[in-house]
Amino acid sequence: MDRLRPGHQQKYRPGNCATLSRKGQFNVDGYATERQKGCIFCDFVNRNASGHLIYEDRHVAGLLSLEGHPLIVPKPHFADVFELDEIYAATVMQAAVRVAKATKIATQCDGINLVQSNGTAAGQDLFHFHLHITKISARRRQNEFGCESN
Numbered sequence: 001m002d003r004l005r006p007g008h009q010q011k012y013r014p015g016n017c018a019t020l021s022r023k024g025q026f027n028v029d030g031y032a033t034e035r036q037k038g039c040i041f042c043d044f045v046n047r048n049a050s051g052h053l054i055y056e057d058r059h060v061a062g063l064l065s066l067e068g069h070p071l072i073v074p075k076p077h078f079a080d081v082f083e084l085d086e087i088y089a090a091t092v093m094q095a096a097v098r099v100a101k102a103t104k105i106a107t108q109c110d111g112i113n114l115v116q117s118n119g120t121a122a123g124q125d126l127f128h129f130h131l132h133i134t135k136i137s138a139r140r141r142q143n144e145f146g147c148e149s150n
Contacts, residue, residue, distance in 0.1 A: 036077040036079075036127075036128065039077055039126075039127070039128050040126065040128075041073045041077075041126065041128035041130060042077050042128060044061065044063060044073075045061050045073065045075045051063045051064065052064040054070055054099065055070075055072070055095055055098065055099050057091070057095065058075075059074060059075060059087075059088060059091040060072055060073060060074050060075060060088075060091050060092055060095045061073055061075060062095060062099050065132065069103075069132060069133060069134045069135065070099045070100075070103060070132075070133040071130045071131065071132055071133070072092050072095045072096050072099060072130065072131045072133065073092075073128060073129065073130045073131075074088045074091070074092055074129060076088070077128055078128070078129040079127045079128065079129065080118040080119060080124060080127065080129055081116065081118045081129060082118065083129070084129050092129070092131055093131075096114055096131050096133060099133055100112045100114070100133050103133055103135060104135070107135050109135035109136055109137055110136055110137055110138040111135070111136035111138075112133060112134070112135060112136065113132075113133075113134045113135075113136060114131055114132070114133060115131070115132040115134060116129075116130070116131045116132065
């Protein structure tokens with residue numbers, strides 16, 4: 001297997017699911033990619049950090065944030081949308097649709113926001129790509145980030 005720089009991987013090949021080798025590498029569809037040391041999402045995906053898993057497939061995991069709303073994260077480490085490849089972008093969005101529908105039904109909220117920040121200037125503070133799924137109440141007209149919706 002190829003050793004790659006942290007946060008990078010080679011072209012996607014369908015087949016195997018993401019697993020962790022003894023050397024601390026993800027094995028994603030036959031290619032090795034380093035997990036980022038100290039990344040809470042990498043630790044969560046590998047069951048080295050506690051949290052509430054609400055969704056999982058072979059490419060992404062869904063968990064509850066500390067604020068109580070769902071997050072969707074790709075299993076391999078991608079720092080932001082600029083590192084995310086198209087295959088993982090699509091699987092993140094497919095999972096987000098499923099979790100958003102379930103969130104809307106379970107909470108009976110009036111709407112859902114999908115929020116994703118890239119870079120410090122945009123407010124990103126955890127540098128493993130993640131997508132927030134926040135519910136909106138028509139009475140409150142604000143999401144959990146305090147942003148007013150139209």
